[in-house]
Amino acid sequence: KFHAKCNTTLEGGKPLHYLDRIRQNYPLVMHGVSLSIASTDPLNRDYLRDLKALAGRVEPAWISDHLCWTSVNAHNYHDLLPMPYTREVIRHVADRVSQVQDALGRQILLENLSSYVSFDDSEMSEWEFLTEVAESADCLILLDVNNIYVSSVNHGFDPMEYVRGVPAERVWQFHLAGHTTNESGKIMIDTHDMPIRDEVWELYRETCELLGPVSTMIERDDNIPEPPELVEELDQARAIARPVWSGA
16 A cells, blocks of 8 residues: 555645656555644644545545544644543544544544653553553554564553553554654654664564454654665565564
């Protein structure tokens, strides 16, 4: 599947032209960064209207966004920001997800973040929070394996405990990516600008074995190498997932 991160406008121009051409030959999924599902701002109904119109045009297999907030008081911070893992936040987010799904006429996928801070008010683990949101709102999960690894190092938990803690039947996509560390070497950062690390490949292998055949995408947003290197990573992902897909 081709993964489209795109503006929701239908006014035309080169992006939409090329998206239409790609759609002629490949199935698409749509992945957003602007839903701000955990914000206390009202949902952006204009954005949802345009998103639904674009989905009607390209007919994606699914639409996904992040379990986070990106804006407050009508100001967009252009970052994926975390929230405390509490039952009050679960109710708030689940209600907003239900409204989004009603507006779009379909289920959406929510993606777990890479995490660099924790909240004293949190009442549960991140994977418990993600699971309760998905089940309360009846939505699906985009499980970012690299984000799990990055967060596990930053916060000192077992990444496989996270994987075991999410409902397999709700996981519809995996993400893989590269990461870096800060100058002190103590904090890992999800940067999407490096090759996938060996430890993430191993976590991906264990995740595939546990959760079964799930569509996978590799994210690379900067320092993009020549196509042969990208294809080599794709082939590695296929080699890891192939036994699961084939039932071997």
